[in-house]
Amino acid sequence: MFDGHKKRVVCMWFPRLASDRVLRARPIDAPFVLTFNQKSTDRIYCLNRQAEALGLHRGMSFADARAFCPTLVSQPARPDLDARFLSTLRRWATRYCPWVGREGVDGLVLDVTGSTHLWGDEAAMLDDMRLRAQRAAITLRLGLGDTRGAAWALAHYGGTTGALAPLPVAALRLDTATITALQRLGLRSIGDLATRPRAPLARRFGPDLLTRLDQALGHLQETINPDPDPPHYGVRLTFPDPIGLLPDVMAATARLLATLCDKLKAQEAGARKLMLTLRRVDQGSQQVELRLASAMRDPARILPLFERGLGSVDVGFGIDVMRLQAVVVEPLPVQQIGTVSPRQPDQLNDLISRLGTRIGLENIQRFLPADSHIPERSFSIAPAAFSDPDSNWISHRPRPLRLFAPEPIGAKGAQPPARFRWRRMALTTGRAIGPERIAPEWWLEDDNWRSGLRDYWKIDTREGRRLWLFHTPQNPGWFVQGEFI
Structure with a gap:
């Protein structure tokens, strides 16, 4: 008969949460690891069963792992996607009980008090959890106990159910330094710790050790706080x-x-x-x-x-x-309304939205500044709806509004020509401002800049045209590349 006063807690531990997430989408029949960079060294973040069978482990240097297994397959770790995957698993776990919370970054804790009889008994509920996880290609280890601490200990260090006394002190969710200190004192199991006087332990290790012990044994209550459901719009x-x-x-x-x-x-x-x-x-x-x-x-x-x-x-x-x-x-946070009304982009955004319903938002584009002194690379084009024009155009020299591919003109010498022809027009130089020397970006491949340096001049012609000319000293020649409006 069901005892309504007896609390029962299940701990779901997913020891290969990150690797299972990746391999579910793209299965690989080979040793596989996820890596992360720690202090300029790539280390193993998570690995599959085949990689563990070869002796690889978490925290191991990726270079050492490749030396052990040259055929090792790897990908960069994505903790943000792992957290999202755990949220999905949390929603799935609510089929067993409404109180489901997170247990670290790779586990869940369920308060199944009053819910186990819906599956027949506790064993049938745990079997259903294992079966569904196996079908979904997810590694799952379960622990069932009267407390949250007991369930965690059994999931990580014991069987599904059983006594806590034989389990190591690491099953109490302690930090590494405390675990090492307890083992040096000969306190290797929870049973060894529970039989020792409490006062000396509290003086040496502080209150956290006894708190974890009492939580596991049920002497101190530990709540389960389920994550709130995301808002539904x-x-x-x-x-x-x-x-x-x-x-x-x-x-x-x-x-x-x-x-x-x-x-x-x-x-x-x-x-x-x-x-x-x-x-x-x-x-x-x-x-x-x-x-x-x-x-x-x-x-x-x-x-x-x-x-x-x-x-x-x-x-x-x-x-x-x-x-x-x-x-x-x-x-879209609430904004403070001041006495001076700031300039609002609402009208422009509404116009972009109206035009976007007709021709598509991706087809409405804007120019954005780019970090390059090369004229052709000093801007980028991005959809206006998905970019923010908050960056200012920074230029120490004026740039023409119209920029086009260089067009050669018949002129010689290093100084701006007094007269030249451009687009079938005879033009006379009235004023020349320059030169502004621009060197090519040697780290980028650009066929248009293989001629080397360029000396740019701003030319005001007597006919009214204001042009942007440049001269190439290495391969002497003059070109028009832009026009000031």
Whole structure:
């Protein structure tokens, strides 16, 4: 019979969490390791079973590992993706109980008190956990105990269930220095530690040692704090009678937007991508996707952007359900309102969003400064919706607004020509400012700069043209590369 007062805790330990994450997506039948850089040395972060069988271990130098196993396959470690994978496993574990928390970076802890009878008994529940993990190609070790500390100890150093006394003192979740000091004193197991007087242990090792011991033995309570579920940015609207007219659909979209934007405001977030799903009475559905140039949560600004997409929707015999979801969300913190209104880019972002619904956000681009003194490399082109124009253009010399490929002109000498022809025009030099010598970036391959140095001049012609000319001393010649407007 189930004892409602007896607490039962399960610890899920994934000893190969990082490598299992990678190998599930791309299986490799060979020794495999993930590496990380520590003090300018690549070391093993995680490894699969085949690599462990060869004697490799975590923290081992990657160079030494390659010497042991020349066929070793490796990839850089990604702790951020591992944390995301553990979050996915945490959501999966809620099928066994609602109280699931993290246990370090590679484990979970479940308070299964009152839940085990749903699976028949504790053994059946643990078997189900093992089976599902095996099907998902995830290495899993389990521990079941009356306390969180006991479950952790059994998962890492013992079987699924059993006594704690024979387990090593490392099973108490102690730091390495404390474990080493206890072993030197001959206290190698939890049983050895539990039978010793507490006062000398507290004086020598501090209160943490006895706290961990009491937590494992159940003398001190240890709570399990489950991670909060991430906010869900989706709203739904059901109609008693189907709708089909565009004004009615727009009005329903406005109601959905108001509710969704309230959720976004409560979380200080803004939507970058919205998905509106319209389900018809014949069970068919259509979707309208809206991508925004910046994070927004203002219904009045977002609603007009839906009109074009909704105008092309085939409503059939009517729409009875509408669902709006913010697919991509970005932080949008509340800003302090001052007495002087700062310049806001809202109008530009709204224009980019409106144009993006017609031609695509990727096709609206802007120039961004690049760290190079070579004229052709001093800028980059990026989609305006996915780049921030907060960098200033820094140039010690003026640069022309129009820049094109160098065009040769028939001129000789190292000084700017008094007269020259360019694009079938006869031009006369009125004023010449320069030279500005620019050397090629030798570390980059660029066929246009193989001629070597360039001496640039700003030429104001009497005919009104303001050109940017350069002379190549190594292979004498004059070229026009830009025009000032």
